[in-house]
Amino acid sequence: MTITYRGAPVETEARTVAEFLAERGLDPARAIVEYDGEVYPPGADLSSLPLRDGAALDVFRLTAGG
């Protein structure tokens, strides 16, 4: 299916948001996820969020430094 990831179309085999993050090597414990306008904090259960064709997804990684 095709989703909009960070504003651009992306092809993915992932079935859930959790699988998509794993596909991209992103750690869900260190990421804020926005999926179709809803915000999911680090550690949220993303495996229960099915990925839908045409959905909009953004991920903001939390990295060290301040």
Next chain:
Amino acid sequence: MTADTYLTERERAALGSVRVGIAGAGGLGSNCAMHLVRAGVRHLVVADFDVVCESNLNRQFYFRDQLGMRKVEALRTNLFRIDPEADVRAVDVRLDAESAREVFADCDIVVEAFDAAEAKAMLVAALAGRRMVVASGIAGWGRSNAIRARGFGDRLVVVGDGESEVGDGLSPHSPRVGIAAAMQANAVVAMALGMPLDMV
């Protein structure tokens, strides 16, 4: 009188009444607080557990004669030099999820300004649903335009490139940390003035 004499009455009232929490008084938090007080924000709750040390002086809003001082005390002193009537609550504590909810309970907006990635994640999860401005991806030099602010949902703003990491052969330096701290302050002001998050 607030530090910013250019404010309209409406702006002065909005910024003078908002209460902003700042989690961490390092490079992001100390500079963000400085910008906020200069911009007319008068109620701050600043939390940090650390003391000012030599390696902080490359980017944090402290001075050589403050080495060894508690950061929250040094920051309050410096903010009072900008606005002597500012209400700065200095909380000398290492925040965890429970204490963060307690310390920032009466804050309208909270600025995440921690150093460690796990502390950032802890705070964002602990205060989920609150109005918050988070920063990440500020290490190194150059790539100014990779640092950006954007709304996540309708209550959260994220600032930074979201990628560069201290310890990855990169260190935190004044220009990039300062850019992100100023963008965090700018986002807080925009939120306090009621601007939509796509305009932060």
